[in-house]
Amino acid sequence: MKDTLATYFASLEDPRSLRNQRHPLITLVGTSLLAALSGIDSFSGIQDFVDMHIEDLSQYFDFPHGFPSHDTYQRLWDAISPTQFQACFADFVASLEKVASDVISLDGKTIRNSGVDKAIHIVSAWCHNNQLVLGQTKVDSKSNEITAIPEVLQLLDLEHKVITIDAMGAQREICQQIIEGVGDYVISLKGNQGTLHKDVKLYLEDPHHHQLINENHDKGHGRVETRTAMVSHEVGWLNETHNWPGLKAIGQITAVVRRQGKETAETRYYISSLTLDAARLNDVARRHWSIENQLHWSLDVVFNEDKACIRNDNAAENLDMLRKWALAVLVKTKEKPEQSIKSLMRRNSMSFKHLATAVKKILHA
Numbered sequence: 001m002k003d004t005l006a007t008y009f010a011s012l013e014d015p016r017s018l019r020n021q022r023h024p025l026i027t028l029v030g031t032s033l034l035a036a037l038s039g040i041d042s043f044s045g046i047q048d049f050v051d052m053h054i055e056d057l058s059q060y061f062d063f064p065h066g067f068p069s070h071d072t073y074q075r076l077w078d079a080i081s082p083t084q085f086q087a088c089f090a091d092f093v094a095s096l097e098k099v100a101s102d103v104i105s106l107d108g109k110t111i112r113n114s115g116v117d118k119a120i121h122i123v124s125a126w127c128h129n130n131q132l133v134l135g136q137t138k139v140d141s142k143s144n145e146i147t148a149i150p151e152v153l154q155l156l157d158l159e160h161k162v163i164t165i166d167a168m169g170a171q172r173e174i175c176q177q178i179i180e181g182v183g184d185y186v187i188s189l190k191g192n193q194g195t196l197h198k199d200v201k202l203y204l205e206d207p208h209h210h211q212l213i214n215e216n217h218d219k220g221h222g223r224v225e226t227r228t229a230m231v232s233h234e235v236g237w238l239n240e241t242h243n244w245p246g247l248k249a250i251g252q253i254t255a256v257v258r259r260q261g262k263e264t265a266e267t268r269y270y271i272s273s274l275t276l277d278a279a280r281l282n283d284v285a286r287r288h289w290s291i292e293n294q295l296h297w298s299l300d301v302v303f304n305e306d307k308a309c310i311r312n313d314n315a316a317e318n319l320d321m322l323r324k325w326a327l328a329v330l331v332k333t334k335e336k337p338e339q340s341i342k343s344l345m346r347r348n349s350m351s352f353k354h355l356a357t358a359v360k361k362i363l364h365a
Helices: 002-008 025-037 043-052 070-079 082-096 145-154 172-180 196-204 236-242 278-288 290-302 313-332 341-350 352-363
Strands: 103-110 121-127 132-138 162-165 184-189 212-220 223-232 249-259 262-272
Touching: 002 025, 002 082, 002 352, 025 043, 025 070, 025 313, 025 352, 043 070, 070 313, 082 132, 082 313, 103 145, 103 278, 103 290, 121 145, 121 290, 121 313, 132 145, 132 313, 145 172, 162 278, 172 184, 184 196, 184 278, 196 223, 196 236, 196 249, 196 262, 212 278, 223 278, 249 278, 262 278, 278 290, 290 313, 290 341, 313 341, 313 352, 341 352
Parallel strands: 103 162, 162 184
Antiparallel strands: 103 121, 121 132, 184 262, 212 223, 223 249, 249 262
16 A cells, blocks of 8 residues: 555655654655545544554554654645645546546635635536546635636646536636637636626527527435526627637526425526537536535535634645545445445444555555
């Protein structure tokens, strides 16, 4: 296990001075990952995890001075370069990405109780097919997602990929970057794009402009949702006004939700560089929301991220990435498709043998 992990962390520089290196870097990083796989969500928790499993862990890692303290873990993750750690994470993800990733969704999440002056905000690229984060970047405290999205796109292979972004990504420069990368986009609209949203909305309000229609039904958790998608490829008039890079289609999706006798409806509008049909629009839009329903939900509910209270920006960003690393491993090591991530974490915490078997399985996959 140690040797295999070491291959992924080969490019990670040890930020500590030589006189402070009482514990090997791979020991600290590796045990942090194993702790995250067992549901540990604090530096003191990592210390307790190692203390309780020191005999088993010694089969894989070196502990020349006994188990490391929580301060040791905190100082290390404060000092590690998030850029370098992300590069290691990218190498690991590349080894797991077995299914073609045709749709990649970008979205941001604020980590509450993080940061020194302001909670940090991370924009992630999520692959629904593989249930993996393919890359991420932290939003500058004095900026917003518009400046961070191009940085995330630079980390990705955009060729033949469909990039989905919410309304924040409806920027000409962002769409142009995707087109130049030989990719395509499906981006939702809101009222912050000047007249673009208004023009698309007015055009699609006329039923005569609905070239393609698809209706999709979904049931679960006491609710019934009907999603009706409509698409038009007649965008010449829109390009004359807005000159949008690569624009080939516009669409709308009206979602009607029925729950406990009550009905709510919401309509969203989209632009795309694809000549997609309505069924494809319904599918792509649904996959985009998996970044919220699967990734962000897991970080908040399963990994307890918002209550971690890690103030140092580097540590907060690194630990966010570590949780995503753990999530990728947990998803790939499910014993049954219906097994919950929380259940798998509990099993890891109860049995070190179970934990080690799962990790070795994924590392040698």
